[in-house]
Amino acid sequence: MSRKSLIQREKRRQELEQKYYLIRQSLKKELRITFSQRERWKINVRLQSLPRNSSAIRLRRRCFLTGRPRSNYKYFGLSGYILRDMVYACLLPGTRISSW
Template sequence: MTRISLIQREKKRQKLEQKYYLIRQSLKKEIKKVFSQREKWKIKVRLQSLPRNSSAIRLRRRCLLTGRPRSNYQYFGLSGYLLREMIHACLLPGTRISSW
């Protein structure tokens, strides 16, 4: 299990990202429209003044059950070893573990 503080930090980042999503997108569109370097620089300064954790790139996908940050399968939202255990226990219908 992951420490609860890390999971809570990730939830806080998700809330910030949702809060500033439209602002970030509008500023990025403005940068593409403007031709002047000076105007682009001013828009970039406004973009950089937003909180760092509001950027989508800082989010990390975690396992829904354990909070593990590595080897996640996006389709299931589970980590690899937990997914394998659930498939062997026949808890995920329609999936199969390959063995050779």
């Protein structure tokens, strides 16, 4: 189980990302359209004035059950060993157990 503080920090980052998503996208769109160097600089300054944690790149995908940050499968939202346990218990339909 991951530390609760790390999970809470990740939730705050998700909320910030959702809050500033439209603003960030509109600024990036303006940046792509403008050709003037001075205007691009002004837009870049406004983009940098947004909170750092509002960027989508700062989000970390975590396991839905345990909060584990590593070896996550996007399709299931679970970490590797939880996924394997669920497959062995036949809780995930459509998955196969590899044996060799």
